[in-house]
Amino acid sequence: MSVQVVWLKRDLRLTDHLPLVEAAKRGPVALLYVYEPDLWAEPEFDGSHLGFIGECLDAMDEALAPLGTRVVRCVGRLRVVLDELRAFWADQGGLGGLFSHQETGGLWTYARDRRVGRWCRNHGVPWSEFVQDGVERGPSQRDGWASRWKRFMQQPLAPEATWQPAPLPPRDAVTDTFEGLCKSLGMVPTSIVERQPGGASVAEAWLDSFLRKRVVDYAKGMSSPVTAWEACSRLSPYLAWGALSQKQVLHRLEAFKRGRPKFREGYEAFQSRLAWRSHFIQKLEDEPEMEVRSLDPAVDRVRPDRGLDLPALEAWMKGETGYPLVDACMRALARTGWINFRMRAMVVSFSSYHLWQPWPTPAKRLARHFLDFEPGIHYPQFQMQSGTTGINALRIYDPVKQVRDQDPDGQFIRQWVPELARVPVQHLAEPHRMSGIEQAEAGCRIGVEYPAPIVENVPSIVKARRIIESVRRRPESRARSRDVHRRHGSRRGRRR
Numbered sequence: 409m410s411v412q413v414v415w416l417k418r419d420l421r422l423t424d425h426l427p428l429v430e431a432a433k434r435g436p437v438a439l440l441y442v443y444e445p446d447l448w449a450e451p452e453f454d455g456s457h458l459g460f461i462g463e464c465l466d467a468m469d470e471a472l473a474p475l476g477t478r479v480v481r482c483v484g485r486l487r488v489v490l491d492e493l494r495a496f497w498a499d500q501g502g503l504g505g506l507f508s509h510q511e512t513g514g515l516w517t518y519a520r521d522r523r524v525g526r527w528c529r530n531h532g533v534p535w536s537e538f539v540q541d542g543v544e545r546g547p548s549q550r551d552g553w554a555s556r557w558k559r560f561m562q563q564p565l566a567p568e569a570t571w572q573p574a575p576l577p578p579r580d581a582v583t584d585t586f587e588g589l590c591k592s593l594g595m596v597p598t599s600i601v602e603r604q605p606g607g608a609s610v611a612e613a614w615l616d617s618f619l620r621k622r623v624v625d626y627a628k629g630m631s632s633p634v635t636a637w638e639a640c641s642r643l644s645p646y647l648a649w650g651a652l653s654q655k656q657v658l659h660r661l662e663a664f665k666r667g668r669p670k671f672r673e674g675y676e677a678f679q680s681r682l683a684w685r686s687h688f689i690q691k692l693e694d695e696p697e698m699e700v701r702s703l704d705p706a707v708d709r710v711r712p713d714r715g716l717d718l719p720a721l722e723a724w725m726k727g728e729t730g731y732p733l734v735d736a737c738m739r740a741l742a743r744t745g746w747i748n749f750r751m752r753a754m755v756v757s758f759s760s761y762h763l764w765q766p767w768p769t770p771a772k773r774l775a776r777h778f779l780d781f782e783p784g785i786h787y788p789q790f791q792m793q794s795g796t797t798g799i800n801a802l803r804i805y806d807p808v809k810q811v812r813d814q815d816p817d818g819q820f821i822r823q824w825v826p827e828l829a830r831v832p833v834q835h836l837a838e839p840h841r842m843s844g845i846e847q848a849e850a851g852c853r854i855g856v857e858y859p860a861p862i863v864e865n866v867p868s869i870v871k872a873r874r875i876i877e878s879v880r881r882r883p884e885s886r887a888r889s890r891d892v893h894r895r896h897g898s899r900r901g902r903r904r
Contacts (some may be wrong), residue, residue: 409433410504411497411882413490416441416479417517419509419540419650420464421608422471424565426538427507430812432571435504439472439571441465442486442495443711448593450516452775452783455590455598456745457649460779462586463606463779464651471608477573482594486520487527494531503533509540509650512693512784523602541654542686543784546693550895561658583865603745603779605644611646615657618643619664623674630677632814633737638843641678643745644780647685658682689784691896699787703892704798706885710875711766720763723862724755725773725824728781731807731853731860732836733815734758736824745779750814753793754805759874760794761804762863767794793819798889799897804869811837827858838865 412431416439419425431437441461448458469478482489506528509900511517526582539545542557566610590597604610618626618641629639658679665675692698702708723729727738737751747755759770771790775781792800804863815821818836824831828839835842840854840861847853854860879885 410501411435412437412505412507413493413503414439415486415506415508416465417508417511417650418513418648419653420461420468420606421651421653422468422655423568423608424653425569426566427509427536428569428571429500430536430538431505431507432569433573436492436500436574437571438477438574438576439468440489441479441481442484442489443481443589443593444486444520445483445593446485447516447520448595450514451772452514452781453595454600454776454788455595456600456603456779457781458590458593458595459586459598460603460606460645461590464608464649466652467607468610472573477576477662480576483589484523490524490527490533491890493577494533497574500575503531506533506535508535508537510537510543510545512543512580512689513851514783514787515696518696534846540650543689543690543693546690547695547895550897554683554687554692557683561655563655565655565659571839576660592725600740600745600777600779602743604642606645606649606651608646608651611643611651613644614646614653615660618678619660619675623671627677630748631750633733633740633748633820634749634815634817636751640748642746644782648780648782654682654686679899687784687787687790687832689782691783691788694895698791699783702767702796703791703896704879704885704888706879706882706888707786707794707796707798708766710879711764715820716765716769717763720862721759721765721770721773723859724759724763724770727897729863730759730840730859731758731865732821732825732828732839733811734807736815736821739824740820741774741777745777753803754787754807756793757792757803757805758807762807762868764868764872767791767796795872797892797896798880798885799893802873804873806865806869808837808865825858827852834887 410619412434414428414431414437422428422774428439430436447453465479465481469530472478490503497503511521525535541561544553544556573740586883587597622638622641625635625639629635645655645656647654661679663674682888724734725738725740727735731736734755737747737755756770756774759765760767767790771787775786778786791797793803795802811821818828818833828836830844831839831842831852832850835846839852839858842850842854852858880889
């Protein structure tokens with residue numbers, strides 16, 4: 409009887425896994441994860457992603473041990489790996505079918521999937537793909553999308569699969585050590601040393617603690633970097649890499665809503681965010697070129713001809729811009745792999761408007777720091793926060809005002825920018841305005857212990873707003889905006 413292969417991508421779990429359920433109906437099953445060197449050479453990926461994925465796969469192996477099987481892990485181009493496995497299972501009847509979830513990834517994975525499709529057709533191997541997170545294989549029809557998404561999420565979870573493991577190739581298909589795997593993929597160790605660990609059981613623990621307790625502060629605590637670490641669900645890495653399905657989270661949420669009315673505000677705010685998540689992933693599914701091309705190209709033409717300001721970009725990445733909240737966020741992100749949504753929007757805004765940089769390179773660089781890097785959220789959001797969609801309100805975050813609004817006591821800033829530990833709270837948003845005597849008393853000389861601002865705040869905001877708004881008033885931009893809204897805009901009033 410031929411072997412059925414379940415190809416794992418961003419679905420690193422054994423529960424609510426329809427490809428596994430369907431494969432099990434057709435014969436012996438092997439679960440496969442392939443580390444593709446060309447994918448890991450893409451600039452968005454980091455060793456933190458590699459380590460997180462490895463932990464998710466380890467957790468799956470632990471759960472599979474009673475069945476006497478494991479996930480097959482291989483390094484190489486997928487078509488080559490499939491050729492090798494097809495030969496290995498020749499005396500088992502060959503490779504009978506390939507099963508996977510649909511993936512909304514970047515342009516590289518889009519092209520890779522087309523190559524896999526050709527391989528399957530050439531070798532007579534049927535490839536069955538299944539919807540995940542309610543995202544329709546694009547381009548979708550936006551009218552009615554929210555209702556279709558809701559119906560998908562209300563469907564029962566996939567049943568637990570009962571399956572016969574297939575004979576597996578030798579375990580040395582992939583290097584046993586993380587360092588060896590990094591070396592084989594040409595990657596270097598990551599600076600993200602305080603990240604969340606991977607695995608379905610860890611994801612379940614985060615979900616349980618959020619729905620039982622932490623959700624009470626979600627609606628009011630999600631915006632401030634001081635409170636967001638506890639108030640937010642922290643489920644984003646597990647959803648991004650599929651240790652939990654979004655449907656699992658929503659079903660659990662509905663069960664909790666019925667018995668805890670005092671948490672209703674938090675539950676409903678979180679439920680809205682989950683719908684928002686799929687809405688944005690659908691944007692990239694509908695238009696994969698959004699990864700590299702602005703929806704309103706007219707905005708690109710007003711950027712400076714000199715292109716990227718690499719010293720400014722490096723200062724931004726290192727958290728050395730002279731704007732304390734921006735720097736605290738970038739340093740926290742580099743060390744932990746996570747910051748809350750509002751602060752992500754602020755650092756993107758700073759790159760796009762204050763530094764006036766074209767968005768694609770900063771987007772690629774910043775993706776490496778996000779443990780929860782999800783292409784379908786990352787690129788549409790980067791464009792939205794950079795003002796290149798033509799349909800969203802222009803959001804230019806004032807990093808000085810954000811200190812007053814989100815970290816008024818300086819708790820977050822002092823934690824991540826220790827140079828500012830003794831700066832009086834009234835100067836914490838703009839330490840460069842301290843007198844020489846005040847700098848000496850605080851042990852923070854501007855330009856020595858902490859950098860001076862690399863750009864002026866208010867003039868940068870005024871200039872960026874004036875230029876972007878003037879572009880948006882042009883007839884060609886207005887026409888483009890109508891087209892973008894038709895293809896990507898939300899349909900408020902029809903979401904539920």
